[in-house]
Amino acid sequence: MRISKSRAARAITAAVAVALIATGCSSERDSDNKSDGEKDTFVFAGAGDPGSLDPSLASDGETFRVTRQAFEALIEHESGGSEMVGGLAEKWSSNDEGTVWTFDLRKNVKFHDGEAFNAAAVCANYDHWFNWTGTYQSSAVSYYWQTIMGGFAKNEDKETPEANYKSCTAKDENTAVIEVKEPSANLPGGFSLNALAIHSPKAIEEYKKQDASAKGDAITYPKYSQEAGTVAGTGPYKITKWNKGNKEVSLERFDGYWGEKAKIKNLVFRTISDEQTRRQALQAGDIDGYDLVAPADVKTLEDQGYGVPTRGVFNLFYVGMSQEANPALKKKEVRQAIAHSIDRENLVKTQLPEGGKVADQFMPDTIEGYSKDVKQYAYDTGEAKKLLKKAGQEKLKVDFCYPTEVTRPYMPAPQDLFELMKDDLEKSGITVTPKAMKWAPDYLDATEAGSCDLHMLGWTGDFNDGFNFIGTWFAGYDKQWGFKDKKVFDAVNAGSKLGKHDERIAAYKKANEVVMEYLPGVPVSSSPPAIAFGKNVNPPNVSPLTQEVFSEASFK
Amino acid sequence: MSVATKTEKIQRLAELTATKETSTGASLWREAFRRLRRSKMAIIGAAVIALFVLVAIVGPYLTPYAPTAQTWRGEVFPNRGEFVGPRGENWFGLDHLGRDLFSRMLVGARQTLLVGVVATLIGLIIGFLIGGLSGAAATLGGDTGRRIDSVIMRFIDMMLAMPSLLLAVSIAAVMGQSLTTVMIAVGVVQIPVFARLLRGSMLAQGGADYVLAAKSLGVRKRRIVVSQIIPNSLSPVIVQATLSLATAIIEAAALSYLGLGNPDPAIPEWGVMLAQAQRFFDNAPMMAVYPAVGIIITALGFTLLGEAMREALDPKLRG
Numbered sequence: 001m002r003i004s005k006s007r008a009a010r011a012i013t014a015a016v017a018v019a020l021i022a023t024g025c026s027s028e029r030d031s032d033n034k035s036d037g038e039k040d041t042f043v044f045a046g047a048g049d050p051g052s053l054d055p056s057l058a059s060d061g062e063t064f065r066v067t068r069q070a071f072e073a074l075i076e077h078e079s080g081g082s083e084m085v086g087g088l089a090e091k092w093s094s095n096d097e098g099t100v101w102t103f104d105l106r107k108n109v110k111f112h113d114g115e116a117f118n119a120a121a122v123c124a125n126y127d128h129w130f131n132w133t134g135t136y137q138s139s140a141v142s143y144y145w146q147t148i149m150g151g152f153a154k155n156e157d158k159e160t161p162e163a164n165y166k167s168c169t170a171k172d173e174n175t176a177v178i179e180v181k182e183p184s185a186n187l188p189g190g191f192s193l194n195a196l197a198i199h200s201p202k203a204i205e206e207y208k209k210q211d212a213s214a215k216g217d218a219i220t221y222p223k224y225s226q227e228a229g230t231v232a233g234t235g236p237y238k239i240t241k242w243n244k245g246n247k248e249v250s251l252e253r254f255d256g257y258w259g260e261k262a263k264i265k266n267l268v269f270r271t272i273s274d275e276q277t278r279r280q281a282l283q284a285g286d287i288d289g290y291d292l293v294a295p296a297d298v299k300t301l302e303d304q305g306y307g308v309p310t311r312g313v314f315n316l317f318y319v320g321m322s323q324e325a326n327p328a329l330k331k332k333e334v335r336q337a338i339a340h341s342i343d344r345e346n347l348v349k350t351q352l353p354e355g356g357k358v359a360d361q362f363m364p365d366t367i368e369g370y371s372k373d374v375k376q377y378a379y380d381t382g383e384a385k386k387l388l389k390k391a392g393q394e395k396l397k398v399d400f401c402y403p404t405e406v407t408r409p410y411m412p413a414p415q416d417l418f419e420l421m422k423d424d425l426e427k428s429g430i431t432v433t434p435k436a437m438k439w440a441p442d443y444l445d446a447t448e449a450g451s452c453d454l455h456m457l458g459w460t461g462d463f464n465d466g467f468n469f470i471g472t473w474f475a476g477y478d479k480q481w482g483f484k485d486k487k488v489f490d491a492v493n494a495g496s497k498l499g500k501h502d503e504r505i506a507a508y509k510k511a512n513e514v515v516m517e518y519l520p521g522v523p524v525s526s527s528p529p530a531i532a533f534g535k536n537v538n539p540p541n542v543s544p545l546t547q548e549v550f551s552e553a554s555f556k
Numbered sequence: 557m558s559v560a561t562k563t564e565k566i567q568r569l570a571e572l573t574a575t576k577e578t579s580t581g582a583s584l585w586r587e588a589f590r591r592l593r594r595s596k597m598a599i600i601g602a603a604v605i606a607l608f609v610l611v612a613i614v615g616p617y618l619t620p621y622a623p624t625a626q627t628w629r630g631e632v633f634p635n636r637g638e639f640v641g642p643r644g645e646n647w648f649g650l651d652h653l654g655r656d657l658f659s660r661m662l663v664g665a666r667q668t669l670l671v672g673v674v675a676t677l678i679g680l681i682i683g684f685l686i687g688g689l690s691g692a693a694a695t696l697g698g699d700t701g702r703r704i705d706s707v708i709m710r711f712i713d714m715m716l717a718m719p720s721l722l723l724a725v726s727i728a729a730v731m732g733q734s735l736t737t738v739m740i741a742v743g744v745v746q747i748p749v750f751a752r753l754l755r756g757s758m759l760a761q762g763g764a765d766y767v768l769a770a771k772s773l774g775v776r777k778r779r780i781v782v783s784q785i786i787p788n789s790l791s792p793v794i795v796q797a798t799l800s801l802a803t804a805i806i807e808a809a810a811l812s813y814l815g816l817g818n819p820d821p822a823i824p825e826w827g828v829m830l831a832q833a834q835r836f837f838d839n840a841p842m843m844a845v846y847p848a849v850g851i852i853i854t855a856l857g858f859t860l861l862g863e864a865m866r867e868a869l870d871p872k873l874r875g
Contacts, residue, residue, distance in 0.1 A: 276834065296836055350629065434819045434821070
């Protein structure tokens with residue numbers, strides 16, 4: 001009996017082994033498509049699924065990571081930096097007020113579907129966005145268009161901002177002129193957003209036939225944006241497949257690319273939501289790189305020979321206060337007490353990746369407009385207690401919301417950061433009720449609606465302009481903060497209408513000082529999010545804006 | 557002699573038989589206890605449980621430091637992978653926020669035990685009621701009873717068909733994040749197990765001679781169920797309760813591990829501690845080892861005792 005049993009076991013093991021080897025071989029053949037034994041597929045893992053293959057419908061980094069490889073905007077950022085350089089436009093200029101923008105377009109550029117790139121194509125895009133109707137006008141779908149250009153040709157909702165976009169004209173084959181009604185701090189930065197990247201006019205015609213629909217908060221994106229085939233840009237890679245079951249988007253080198261062609265033939269973006277699993281996948285050789293490395297893993301990976309290049313600091317992590325959720329927060333002393341309570345030094349020293357800095361205003365010091373003269377709120381529990389007593393809020397109770405199961409570029413381990421700050425607040429005599437929520441949609445909805453007394457969030461800059469930071473939060477009434485203060489709003493908006501660079505920067509400095517005097521929340525830190533690559537990879541230049549271009553990557 | 561006095565007499569007679577049954581029942585328990593004492597497995601299990609319960613009750617008063625105080629927060633650098641291991645001051649070292657791990661383990665034991673016991677009680681009580689009702693209906697309720705039993709059991713089957721952890725996670729997700737939720741979720745998962753077990757056991761007893769005798773004596777059905785069938789059907793339920801405690805502790809830890817437990821992550825609970833430690837496994841493996849070993853040993857203790865009790869109570873093995 002025993003012998004026969006072990007024989008059977010051996011037979012089964014052998015069968016399994018054969019099956020494994022067979023499937024292993026076949027899957028390798030599938031994915032690598034190798035002919036001369038050289039690796040030609042680069043797999044990169046992100047933390048979340050992209051939402052759409054059409055960047056104009058997106059506002060999140062995971063989507064842009066994918067679409068950035070296939071679509072290019074009029075202006076791009078220098079590789080590895082935040083300076084603006086020519087993209088599809090070789091040069092750009094504006095009139096003195098900053099209302100008429102002229103773009104000298106690059107010649108001999110082809111879209112993935114064979115169409116030629118020219119001024120008419122640029123205008124087809126801008127007019128398409130401007131004429132969006134229905135669900136496309138929802139701020140969840142067209143967030144960036146609305147941020148940069150305001151509303152639409154015909155606004156359907158009263159809450160939609162007035163359109164700032166006026167027209168786009170093709171002056172000649174290679175000159176496009178975009179006019180806006182009023183100067184804006186978001187220009188020319190906005191022209192560099194991947195959300196406003198240029199699509200093939202043929203694809204645009206196809207887009208127009210399809211609709212997005214919404215049921216409550218759930219948005220159903222148009223079909224063309226959910227499967228490869230229709231979307232076509234000018235980038236070094238073209239999107240060939242989106243396998244939602246496998247959580248993979250596949251791209252292939254576009255041989256007709258105008259610039260330096262991609263070094264690796266196939267590019268795959270895979271979603272692995274857990275940071276441990278991402279790291280293990282890299283160590284196992286399943287992937288060639290991943291984003292949002294846990295700070296603790298940086299040294300381990302470096303010691304093991306992996307590439308962990310450091311990005312520049314371009315983000316801000318803050319504790320938000322919603323004055324409408326808890327009226328006690330309307331008192332300035334209470335807000336100051338909270339700021340004095342939090343030991344930001346310790347938090348940066350022990351939790352954030354190397355290169356992290358304590359933030360003393362709502363703008364990292366790498367942005368023009370950062371002021372050295374803002375009011376400081378040092379860690380001082382005694383001072384916090386004094387201020388609370390002065391405000392008559394010695395028994396202050398606050399709900400503090402934090403997100404679970406998520407890491408963000410500015411916030412590597414939300415729960416740990418929360419626990420540290422909670423402990424700090426309690427030392428000042430504040431009673432903290434923790435409210436744990438799932439990142440999407442619960443946490444984002446709650447913070448947006450201002451239903452948490454305190455919450456933690458952050459922002460990674462889209463382009464190098466101070467308004468992209470302070471303007472995001474304090475340009476007007478926002479439920480997230482729940483306050484109306486004309487002095488703050490005016491100071492923040494002052495810079496946005498100024499065309500002259502120096503005047504604008506001076507206005508931003510002033511705005512930072514006014515904001516920190518008012519103290520709507522506590523800026524905590526700025527830190528570089530870590531990114532890791534395999535041992536055999538020459539990584540692309542890493543970008544402070546987290547806008548890596550993977551056509552630069554190659555295998556050693 | 558009036559009819560009333562006649563039934564009274566029969567009743568008394570029935571009570572006599574019932575008392576006799578209980579007395580043999582008691583000897584069954586005594587016998588089981590004797591066998592239990594001789595089983596090494598049972599002794600080890602009981603010792604582990606006793607130690608665990610002792611720690612859970614007394615532990616929080618013996619902690620050298622407050623378990624939630626981040627006293628040494630400046631000494632650990634999770635961002636650089638630098639942690640503090642066991643040392644004179646801190647016997648188990650520090651966690652990732654500079655808290656004393658030994659104190660957290662002691663206090664965590666209480667949370668873990670509390671969740672396990674309450675969850676099992678929830679499952680036991682509700683399962684007992686449902687199973688008892690179903691069993692009684694099936695044995696003595698005639699056709700209607702059998703139909704009731706059948707409806708209840710299909711419902712229980714539905715609950716059993718769902719993977720237990722999945723069911724618990726769904727319940728926890730619907731009810732929101734709290735320790736009570738975990739207790740209820742883990743408890744609900746145990747309900748069908750207890751209900752099925754008690755009903756099955758009652759069905760087996762339902763055909764026994766003493767039940768037939770009581771029935772022919774005209775003892776009221778409710779009485780037969782309460783004082784005769786149920787006491788004789790209890791032993792598998794008690795064994796199951798002991799075994800369930802082990803599962804409940806593991807499942808509660810699993811739910812906490814998945815982030816469905818106490819919304820305040822500062823409160824130590826072994827499942828939460830394990831989840832937190834996992835992220836730092838490469839740099840500070842001991843942080844995960846302590847709660848993991850705690851969970852394993854405790855669950856093992858309950859399992860050993862439960863298994864020993866099952867053997868002791870099995871009438872087929874009675875010597």
